[in-house]
Amino acid sequence: MNKKVIVIGAGIAGLSAAIRLQKVGYDVEIFEQEVMPGGKMHQLMADGHTFDVGPTLVMMPSVYREVFELAGRDPDDYIPMTKLDPMYEVYFKDKQYRHYRISSDLVDLMEMVEKKGPENAKGFLAYLAEIYSRYQVALDHFISRPFRKRSDIYNPKMIRQALKLKTFDSADHMMASFMPDKDLQQMLSFQTLYIGVSPKKGPSLYNIIPMIELLYGVWFVKGGMHTVAEKMAELFEELGGKINYNTRVDGIVIEENKVKGVSIRDKVTEAAYVVCNADFPYAITELVKEPKARGRFTPEKVDKMDYSCSCLVFYWGVDGECEELAAHTFIISKDLDDNLERIFDGRLIEDPSIYLHIPSRVDRDMAPSGKSSFYVLVPVSELETAKYEWTEETIEHYRNSALATLQEIPGLSDLKDRITTELIFTPKDFKKHFSAYRGATFGLQPTLRQSNHWRPQAKSMECEGLYFTGSSTHPGAGVPIVIESGRICAEELRRDEPEDDFK
Numbered sequence: 001m002n003k004k005v006i007v008i009g010a011g012i013a014g015l016s017a018a019i020r021l022q023k024v025g026y027d028v029e030i031f032e033q034e035v036m037p038g039g040k041m042h043q044l045m046a047d048g049h050t051f052d053v054g055p056t057l058v059m060m061p062s063v064y065r066e067v068f069e070l071a072g073r074d075p076d077d078y079i080p081m082t083k084l085d086p087m088y089e090v091y092f093k094d095k096q097y098r099h100y101r102i103s104s105d106l107v108d109l110m111e112m113v114e115k116k117g118p119e120n121a122k123g124f125l126a127y128l129a130e131i132y133s134r135y136q137v138a139l140d141h142f143i144s145r146p147f148r149k150r151s152d153i154y155n156p157k158m159i160r161q162a163l164k165l166k167t168f169d170s171a172d173h174m175m176a177s178f179m180p181d182k183d184l185q186q187m188l189s190f191q192t193l194y195i196g197v198s199p200k201k202g203p204s205l206y207n208i209i210p211m212i213e214l215l216y217g218v219w220f221v222k223g224g225m226h227t228v229a230e231k232m233a234e235l236f237e238e239l240g241g242k243i244n245y246n247t248r249v250d251g252i253v254i255e256e257n258k259v260k261g262v263s264i265r266d267k268v269t270e271a272a273y274v275v276c277n278a279d280f281p282y283a284i285t286e287l288v289k290e291p292k293a294r295g296r297f298t299p300e301k302v303d304k305m306d307y308s309c310s311c312l313v314f315y316w317g318v319d320g321e322c323e324e325l326a327a328h329t330f331i332i333s334k335d336l337d338d339n340l341e342r343i344f345d346g347r348l349i350e351d352p353s354i355y356l357h358i359p360s361r362v363d364r365d366m367a368p369s370g371k372s373s374f375y376v377l378v379p380v381s382e383l384e385t386a387k388y389e390w391t392e393e394t395i396e397h398y399r400n401s402a403l404a405t406l407q408e409i410p411g412l413s414d415l416k417d418r419i420t421t422e423l424i425f426t427p428k429d430f431k432k433h434f435s436a437y438r439g440a441t442f443g444l445q446p447t448l449r450q451s452n453h454w455r456p457q458a459k460s461m462e463c464e465g466l467y468f469t470g471s472s473t474h475p476g477a478g479v480p481i482v483i484e485s486g487r488i489c490a491e492e493l494r495r496d497e498p499e500d501d502f503k
């Protein structure tokens with residue numbers, strides 16, 4: 001008989017771990033509280049429109065593809081992708097919006113940068129060269145490996161590598177040291193918000209995110225991001241795995257520091273191993289009930305940790321096919337510093353930055369003919385930090401500011417009157433549907449003190465047979481990064497398996 005593994009959650013990290021474990025011979029069963037796979041990579045449908053709930057920007061496509069390749073499949077049969085050009089457009093709010101088209105062609109991009117003068121152009125190239133070498137160090141020594149014990153990091157070799165990351169300054173400070181132009185600085189550092197941390201606080205290493213966009217492109221998966229989740233679930237089932245939807249796990253059963261299984265509606269399902277993909281801070285406080293098994297992550301400690309920001313997302317069906325617009329558009333607030341301060345200190349944001357995604361610009365099947373599907377995201381505070389409630393008035397405040405901002409963009413002056421369908425996700429919905437602790441959509445904030453060995457790791461050192469994966473664990477948030485988290489988790493479990501006991 002193959003050894004049984006229970007996975008809590010069919011988010012991307014859980015699916016990544018489940019596929020790998022099923023492939024090497026474990027008997028893997030997933031319990032997911034929602035009605036479909038993907039977690040935050042959920043999908044909504046209304047009036048012929050298809051919307052991705054969470055992730056929309058595909059970066060590092062090779063990481064997505066590898067999941068299918070390792071199972072001997074051709075990824076193009078499951079998740080066909082196209083490279084976007086432009087990758088996106090950026091507007092800076094001012095009396096007259098300043099507009100930039102961010103091409104995926106480095107030749108076109110240099111033309112844009114050189115218009116800012118040779119100092120900025122040299123600075124741009126120097127930034128790319130510098131961050132590329134830090135990226136190689138991060139990949140080889142930090143992102144792709146687990147940290148089980150203190151000596152995994154506190155040893156001369158790792159300390160040498162950590163120093164090479166030079167990550168003590170912030171993302172926006174690093175950019176300012178390379179390029180005097182403020183627009184370029186902001187265009188190349190706001191991406192830390194993709195993982196829920198302010199460019200003012202996020203370590204400069206996270207400037208690898210714009211580098212990854214520039215060097216490897218931004219891609220689109222036919223059918224939208226949720227297709228990735230559907231196809232990973234399909235692959236897992238083809239390999240013999242089992243998924244139970246609509247099934248909420250109430251607790252992880254632990255006896256004498258050893259995992260026994262999970263409890264669902266007072267019934268225990270036993271397993272040799274449990275892989276928990278539910279958000280770590282939630283899981284360690286609510287699913288792990290044995291104080292000893294929580295180790296250093298006591299409820300008090302979890303409460304004191306720093307959490308990423310959250311998101312308010314409007315999903316709109318809009319009249320017209322919007323051919324003049326790109327698939328992704330970022331509109332940066334007139335006072336980005338104030339905007340960032342408010343996200344992280346909890347005040348209501350007067351003039352928020354907005355991200356607009358129109359999947360129907362790339363895939364016409366995602367909206368009815370003559371219409372568009374709009375995804376309008378406003379980065380906001382997580383629930384504990386927010387000094388306001390998510391009332392109808394709060395939503396209306398953000399809806400009005402998003403509309404006022406978007407209506408200045410060419411082609412959208414009458415947007416308000418063209419909205420025919422509306423769905424909304426607030427931070428409360430991210431908490432309710434996916435158990436995101438405090439509704440923080442990117443989990444624990446990836447500050448220096450909450451990264452690498454300081455971040456929760458895949459293997460529980462306090463409970464034998466228990467493993468964690470997902471955005472609040474190492475290496476962090478973002479779809480390719482949690483796919484890696486799933487890989488690390490599966491490898492950690494396999495590493496603990498006594499060879500003779502396998503199968």
Ligand SMILES: Cc1cc2nc3c(=O)[nH]c(=O)nc-3n(C[C@H](O)[C@H](O)[C@H](O)COP(=O)(O)OP(=O)(O)OC[C@H]3O[C@@H](n4cnc5c(N)ncnc54)[C@H](O)[C@@H]3O)c2cc1C
Pocket residue numbers: 008009010011012013014031032033034037038039040041053054055056057058059194247248249250277278279311313377430433434435441442469470471472476477478479480482
């Ligand atoms: C609005 C938004 C935009 C984003 N944009 C991007 C982007 O453009 N590109 C990008 O790469 N990343 C993006 N991200 C980040 C990315 O979506 C996440 O980092 C990633 O999807 C997290 O995956 P996960 O497996 O860690 O967690 P989750 O997706 O949260 O999965 C956890 C799963 O566990 C389930 N679960 C929890 N508790 C239980 C329980 N008790 N019993 C059973 N099941 C349970 C949940 O329902 C969920 O399915 C975005 C996220 C959001 C929210």
